[in-house]
Amino acid sequence: MPANGRIEVNEKFCKACGLCVETCPQNVLGLSASRINAKGYHPVELIQAGCTGCGICAIVCPEAAIAVYREIVRVREPEF
Amino acid sequence: MTKQLLKGNVAIAEAAVRYGLQAYFGYPITPQTELLEYLSKRMPELGRVFVQAESELGAVNMVYGAACTGARVMSSSSSPGVSLMLEGLSYIAGTELPAVFVDVMRGGPGLGNIAPSQQDYNQIVHGGGHGDYYPIVLAPANIQEAIDYIGLAFTLAEKYRSLAILLIDGCLGQMMEPAELPEMQPVRTVYPAWAARGAAGREPIIHTSIYLNPLDQEKTNLRILSRWREVQAKEIRFRGYYLDDAKYAIIAFGTAGRVALSAVRAARNAGIKVGMFRPITLAPFPAQAIRELSERLEGILVVEMNSGQMLEDVLANTHNRAAVEFYGRPGGNIPLADDILTEIKRIAQGKSTLNGHPRDRWVDRMLAANPGA
Amino acid sequence: MDEFSKETLVYERPNTLTDFTTHYCPGCTHGIAHRLTAEVLEEMNARERAVGVASVGCSVFAYNYFNFDFVQAPHGRAPAMATGVKRLLPDRIVFTYQGDGDLASIGMSEIVAAAARGENITVVFINNTNYGMTGGQMAPTTLPGQVTTSSPHGRDVETAGFPIRVSEMLSTLDGATYVVRRSLHDPKNIRMAKKALRIAFTVQERGLGFSMVELLSTCPTNWGMTPMESLHWVETKMIPYYPVGDYKVAPVVAEIKV
Structure with missing residues (x-):
C-alpha cells in the first residue's frame, strides 16, 4: 500500500516555476487557477489525491517553499 | 625603552x-x-x-x-x-x-x-x-x-x-x-x-x-x-617651526618638509625671517591654520616631491592673501636644501607674485634650467 | 490487531534561510544551490559559526537569504576576502558563493591562489554559462556557439576562445583537497550535489584544506527557455562539455562518511 502524504506550500515564496509540477512522480501538483500571491504568481497546490510524501517537489523547489509530510502506517503488534 | x-x-x-x-x-x-x-x-x-x-x-x-x-x-x-x-x-x-x-x-x-x-x-x-x-x-x-x-x-x-x-x-x-x-x-x-x-x-x-x-x-x-x-x-595635526616672527613660510610634508627645514635654518642664519609649516595630517588638512598663516605672511613656498599636488589644497586656503610659490621635484627626486634656499631667497627678494599659477612659474623655471626636457 | 498512523515531517524550509523571498527568476537553480547550502549547514549545526562571503553577480544579495553572518566581496575577490575572514576565525565555517563570471573571469587569480594555498575555505561555484545579473553576456564558461547578448552570433572560438573547465583546472593544484562538479538538473543530481556540499563543508570543518563544489545551474531568463527546457539544456548541452564528476578527492577525504 503506497504511503499517504501531503504538502504545505508557503505561497509567499512560490514563483510558479512549475519544476515541482513537472517532476512530481504522482502528477498530483498543479498551479492554482484561483489563487495569486503578492508577487503575482499562481502558487502550486495539490490538485488531486495520491501524494505519497516522497519529497521530490521539495528537492527541486528553488524557493524552499514546500514542506512535506508523510503518514506512517504501522500495524500494532498484539500484546501478550 | x-x-x-x-x-x-x-x-x-x-x-x-x-x-x-x-x-x-x-x-x-x-x-x-x-x-x-x-x-x-x-x-x-x-x-x-x-x-x-x-x-x-x-x-x-x-x-x-x-x-x-x-x-x-x-x-x-x-x-x-x-x-x-x-x-x-x-x-x-x-x-x-x-x-x-x-x-x-x-x-x-x-x-x-x-x-x-x-x-x-x-x-x-x-x-x-x-x-x-x-x-x-x-x-x-x-x-x-x-x-x-x-x-x-x-x-x-x-x-x-x-x-x-x-x-x-x-x-x-x-x-x-x-x-x-x-x-x-x-x-x-x-x-x-x-x-x-x-x-x-x-x-x-x-x-x-x-x-x-x-x-x-x-x-x-x-x-x-x-x-x-x-x-x-x-584630529588635525601639524607642526610649525620659526613661525612666530616669520614673514615667509615653507609648507611641506614628510621628507620634503625635513629637507626644507634644513633650508629654513640656513635662511635664518642668513637673516631671512622664514619659518616652516608641516602638515602631519594631510587629511584632515590643516586648512584653518594655513588660512591664518596666509593672513599674516608675505609669501609662502610649497615644496613637494611631485608636480604640485598639495599645492592645490594650500592655494584653496590662501585665497590670494599671500603670494604662493612652488618648488617641486617629481619623478623620484629629493630636493636639495641648497635649491630650496635659493627659492627662499628669491621670495625674500620680492620675486613672488599673485598673478598666474605657481606651478606654471615653477615649470617655466624647471624647463629653463633643463633645456633638453 | 489494529493500525495506527502518525504523520512525520519529511521536509521543511531550513532555519539557516531567512524569511526573505529571493530576487531570482522563477525556476533559477541558484535557489536550489542556496537551499542545499543552507540545509547542509543546518544539518552540521553550523548556523552560529558560519560566515558567508557573497560575490558580485546574481548572487550579490545572497547575504539577504542566509540566516547567519555574511560579508559581500568586490567582483571576483570573494576567495581573498574569505581568506581574511578564515585566517582570523579559523574555527568558523567560511565559504564563498560565486558565479562563473565572478569566479572564472575577473576572479580567476583569487580562486587559483586560494586553492593553491590550500586555504581552508569552501567555495560554492555556480556555473550557468553567462553573466546573469547584467543581462546574459558571454562568460568564460559560455559554450562554443552559445548565443549570448555579447556573442549574438554564438560564441566564436576563433575570436572569443574556449570555455574554461574550472574544476578540472583547479584539480591540478596540490593545495586543493576536494574539487567536484555536480548538476542541479534533476532530483538524483540534486541529491548528489547536496552530498558533495556536505563533504566539502566537512573537509573544511576538519581542517583538511580547500574544497569546491561546482554546480551546473540554469539561467532560464537569459537563456530564453522555460525552467524545464533549461534543465534539459543543462543535461544535454552542458554536461557533455562539463562532465559531472570528482576531479580532486585527496585520500584523506575518503574517511569522511556522510
Missing part, C-alpha cells in the same frame, strides 16, 4: 606588531618590501596572521575580510600597488570598516621608478577609488614619527571606522635612524558589536557596501561625511 638604529620599513612593521596588529596581508613591491619580509617572520612567531597575497588586489581584499571580523589589520604597498588596492579601499570605506595601510611612495606615473616620491598625494588624500570617501592620511617626516603614527593610525581608524593611511616615501622607508619603539601591547580580545564572527545567539551581521536604493546610498554618504566632519574638527 631606549633608542635603537632602525630602518623605516622595519620600524613601522615592528611598531604595528607592538600596537597589537593581528593580521598582515601584503605583496612585494619596492621600496616597501622590507615591511612584508619582516612581518613574514615576526607575525608567525607570535602566532598572528601573515599571508603573502597573490596580488595587491588579493591583499587588500584579505584586509577587507579580516576587517569584517573586527581585527586590527593592515597592509602596505608602494604607488603602483596602491593603485591596484584602490578598488578595495573604496569598498572598505563604503562598508565603514577600520583598516590601516602604508603607502611607501615611489616615482611615477606608470611603472616609474623605485626612488622616493610624494606623487601619490592626490591618489591617497583625494580618494583615488570611486565614490565619496575620506581616508585619514598621516605623513611622518622621520622614523620616530612613523612609529608613533602607525599607532595613531590604528587608533583613529577604529575610532572613526575609517581608513587610515600612513603616507611615506621610499626615503623614509629605506633610511635608518635612531628611534624608540613602543612597549608590546596585548592583542585585542574583546571585539566591537559590529564584528562578523558568527551569529552565536544573535541576529546575523552583514557587511556590504551595496545600497541599491539611491536614497539609502545617500544616507550612507551623509553618515560617512558627518563622521569625517568630526575627524576634521578633532
Whole structure:
C-alpha cells in the first residue's frame, strides 16, 4: 500500500516555476487557477489525491517553499 | 625603552606588531618590501596572521575580510600597488570598516621608478577609488614619527571606522635612524558589536557596501561625511617651526618638509625671517591654520616631491592673501636644501607674485634650467 | 490487531534561510544551490559559526537569504576576502558563493591562489554559462556557439576562445583537497550535489584544506527557455562539455562518511 502524504506550500515564496509540477512522480501538483500571491504568481497546490510524501517537489523547489509530510502506517503488534 | 638604529620599513612593521596588529596581508613591491619580509617572520612567531597575497588586489581584499571580523589589520604597498588596492579601499570605506595601510611612495606615473616620491598625494588624500570617501592620511617626516603614527593610525581608524593611511616615501622607508619603539601591547580580545564572527545567539551581521536604493546610498554618504566632519574638527595635526616672527613660510610634508627645514635654518642664519609649516595630517588638512598663516605672511613656498599636488589644497586656503610659490621635484627626486634656499631667497627678494599659477612659474623655471626636457 | 498512523515531517524550509523571498527568476537553480547550502549547514549545526562571503553577480544579495553572518566581496575577490575572514576565525565555517563570471573571469587569480594555498575555505561555484545579473553576456564558461547578448552570433572560438573547465583546472593544484562538479538538473543530481556540499563543508570543518563544489545551474531568463527546457539544456548541452564528476578527492577525504 503506497504511503499517504501531503504538502504545505508557503505561497509567499512560490514563483510558479512549475519544476515541482513537472517532476512530481504522482502528477498530483498543479498551479492554482484561483489563487495569486503578492508577487503575482499562481502558487502550486495539490490538485488531486495520491501524494505519497516522497519529497521530490521539495528537492527541486528553488524557493524552499514546500514542506512535506508523510503518514506512517504501522500495524500494532498484539500484546501478550 | 631606549633608542635603537632602525630602518623605516622595519620600524613601522615592528611598531604595528607592538600596537597589537593581528593580521598582515601584503605583496612585494619596492621600496616597501622590507615591511612584508619582516612581518613574514615576526607575525608567525607570535602566532598572528601573515599571508603573502597573490596580488595587491588579493591583499587588500584579505584586509577587507579580516576587517569584517573586527581585527586590527593592515597592509602596505608602494604607488603602483596602491593603485591596484584602490578598488578595495573604496569598498572598505563604503562598508565603514577600520583598516590601516602604508603607502611607501615611489616615482611615477606608470611603472616609474623605485626612488622616493610624494606623487601619490592626490591618489591617497583625494580618494583615488570611486565614490565619496575620506581616508585619514598621516605623513611622518622621520622614523620616530612613523612609529608613533602607525599607532595613531590604528587608533583613529577604529575610532572613526575609517581608513587610515600612513603616507611615506621610499626615503623614509629605506633610511635608518635612531628611534624608540613602543612597549608590546596585548592583542585585542574583546571585539566591537559590529564584528562578523558568527551569529552565536544573535541576529546575523552583514557587511556590504551595496545600497541599491539611491536614497539609502545617500544616507550612507551623509553618515560617512558627518563622521569625517568630526575627524576634521578633532584630529588635525601639524607642526610649525620659526613661525612666530616669520614673514615667509615653507609648507611641506614628510621628507620634503625635513629637507626644507634644513633650508629654513640656513635662511635664518642668513637673516631671512622664514619659518616652516608641516602638515602631519594631510587629511584632515590643516586648512584653518594655513588660512591664518596666509593672513599674516608675505609669501609662502610649497615644496613637494611631485608636480604640485598639495599645492592645490594650500592655494584653496590662501585665497590670494599671500603670494604662493612652488618648488617641486617629481619623478623620484629629493630636493636639495641648497635649491630650496635659493627659492627662499628669491621670495625674500620680492620675486613672488599673485598673478598666474605657481606651478606654471615653477615649470617655466624647471624647463629653463633643463633645456633638453 | 489494529493500525495506527502518525504523520512525520519529511521536509521543511531550513532555519539557516531567512524569511526573505529571493530576487531570482522563477525556476533559477541558484535557489536550489542556496537551499542545499543552507540545509547542509543546518544539518552540521553550523548556523552560529558560519560566515558567508557573497560575490558580485546574481548572487550579490545572497547575504539577504542566509540566516547567519555574511560579508559581500568586490567582483571576483570573494576567495581573498574569505581568506581574511578564515585566517582570523579559523574555527568558523567560511565559504564563498560565486558565479562563473565572478569566479572564472575577473576572479580567476583569487580562486587559483586560494586553492593553491590550500586555504581552508569552501567555495560554492555556480556555473550557468553567462553573466546573469547584467543581462546574459558571454562568460568564460559560455559554450562554443552559445548565443549570448555579447556573442549574438554564438560564441566564436576563433575570436572569443574556449570555455574554461574550472574544476578540472583547479584539480591540478596540490593545495586543493576536494574539487567536484555536480548538476542541479534533476532530483538524483540534486541529491548528489547536496552530498558533495556536505563533504566539502566537512573537509573544511576538519581542517583538511580547500574544497569546491561546482554546480551546473540554469539561467532560464537569459537563456530564453522555460525552467524545464533549461534543465534539459543543462543535461544535454552542458554536461557533455562539463562532465559531472570528482576531479580532486585527496585520500584523506575518503574517511569522511556522510
